[in-house]
Amino acid sequence: MEPSANVLVALADRITKQVANLSKYLEDSDIGMSDFTVESRERPNTGEFKTLHSDLTSSLEDLQYLIDGPRAYMRSFICSGNDLAAFQIAFEFGFFNLVPTDRAIPIAELAKKAGMDVDRTARVMRMMATRRTFEEKTPGEFTHTAASLVFHEDESFRCAGHYMVDEMWKAATATAECVKASPYESDSSHSPFKTRFGIPLFEYYAKNPGYAARFAKAMAGATKIDRQVTEVVDGFPWDGIRGTVVDVGGGSGHLSVSLARAFPHLSFVVQDNSASMLAQGKDSGLRDVEGRISWMQHDFFEPQPLRGVSAFIIRQCLHNWCDRDVVKILEALVPALEKCDDGTPLLINETVLPQPGTIHAPEERGLRQMDMLMLVTLGSKQRTKEEYETLLKEADDRYEIYSLHSTGSMGLLEVHLKVERS
Missing domain, CATH: 1.10.10.10 (Winged helix-like DNA-binding domain superfamily/Winged helix DNA-binding domain)
Incomplete structure (x- = not known):
């Protein structure tokens, strides 16, 4: 059934009000509206603006769909390649x-x-x-x-765009072929990337250092958009933690450095399996946090060797792995958590997908685009809170999600291991 004129008018009225609310917010924030010139300013990264933006974008997409109709709307999308x-x-x-x-x-x-x-x-x-x-x-x-x-102007953002339309897009075109070849298996060896290039993603970058360097810069560009450390720094009560925090799979220590600067009472151990990543962190001139960050080579599939620490955090690692591998990573932390005080948190800083249809479609689409990217590149996935809970219980029935501090592109799960003390 075609939408009546009244539906379109009502939607247009809603859009007018949403535009007015967003415009007022920008004016009150002394930012001003965007235009099409090179002087156009970036939008603010605040929760209030994101809500206003999401509401308006959802309405605009609804209007576009209604005035196009399903055939024209889908034709435009399908041709976006x-x-x-x-x-x-x-x-x-x-x-x-x-x-x-x-x-x-x-x-x-x-x-x-x-x-x-x-x-x-x-x-x-x-x-x-x-x-x-x-x-x-x-x-x-x-x-x-x-x-x-x-x-x-922004090399890292340019690299992010380039790698997406180069190896990532090429890999995406092999997705159906990959699923046909392995309809019940999904991991880095059964991924569209492997189908397209013949080897898994990280092996490909190991053999192609030029592309690897571009990928590293692209990841740095992505952090400027939706992978900030705000949820970890501001979303967890660090003032209640005393002692040492272990940054599992922490790479060059970007997160630990941010936390060390914000909370001078804490010390950090950055663990990673890559000696080059650790060396990069050591050599980055961190004099303002000197003595409070140490570096340790460790494979997070192996049992965690540190004991008696105050917190563990694993950020942007689990989404790279299929379910069975995530279970192994979580199992490897159990022996250490057993030797820590009750209530020692394991913080999982990853995308936490919403239940379908609970947020505006454009916002949900952005999260699910990243989920599909993980499927394409590594045969892995982004997960909901419930999926994390299932994997935690599979790793050890004593794991419990104590709190969900944030959701979305940079969610934060606080997990405890319930240990019976004799």
């Missing part, structure tokens, strides 16, 4: 850096600098311009927009 093909060329041939920031560039000049023909250069640029990435104010000449300028 063609948009990404243009971006793939732009990243690969360096368009974002070749377009100058202080003048327009003729298409022939851009094509010559890129080392490709004028016709396809123009077609790629005009496709991206429909996404407000570059602008053709004068026929045949292009300038930056706020969107293209982000990729020009």
Whole structure:
């Protein structure tokens, strides 16, 4: 049944009110609205703005769907791979850096600098311009927009875009083929990435250091958007913890450094299986927290060797592994938790997926996009609170989720091991 005019009008009225609320928030925050110029400002990363943004985005998508109808709406979505093909060329041939920031560039000049023909250069640029990435104010000449300028100025964000339309997108095209080949098995050896490239993701990066370096920079870019440490630093009562915190799989210690700076009464042990990651952390000039962070090579599949510590935290690690491997990681922590005081927390800082349909569709889609990315790259997944609870109980029936401090892209689960003392 086609939506009545009254439905569209009511939705438009709701959107008008939501726009007014969001605009007032930005004005009160002295931020101002975005525009399409290179001077356009970034949106704030506050909970209130995220709520206003989510409400408005959901309504706008509903309106778009209703005015398009299902066929046109789905056609636009299904064809979005063609948009990404243009971006793939732009990243690969360096368009974002070749377009100058202080003048327009003729298409022939851009094509010559890129080392490709004028016709396809123009077609790629005009496709991206429909996404407000570059602008053709004068026929045949292009300038930056706020969107293209982000990729020009921020190397880590540019790497994030490039790796997504390169190895990640290529791997995604092998997803159905992978599932057909292994319909009941999903891990790094049974992943679309392995199907497309012939070896699992981390082995691929070990053999291709150039791509590995880009991937590392891309991960740094991602942390600027939705993987901040705010939920851990602000969302847990660290003032009630005394002693040493063990950062399991902590890489170069980014999280521990942030916590050490915020809570000078705590000390930290950063554990990782990669000697190079640990060395990177040691050599990063951390004089302000010197003496409170130590470094230890440790494979988190092996039993945790430290005892009598005040807390364990594992961040952005479990989503890289299939269920049976997550159980092994959780089992390896049990002997240590048994030797700690009652109530010693194991903090799991990972995406915590919502139950379907409990948040706005655009917000849920962003989380489930990351879930699909994990499926594609590592045959792994993002999980709900209930799925974590199941894996914890499988690892040891004494595990209990004590508190859920936050959900979403950077959820925070507080887990305790209930030990009977004699």
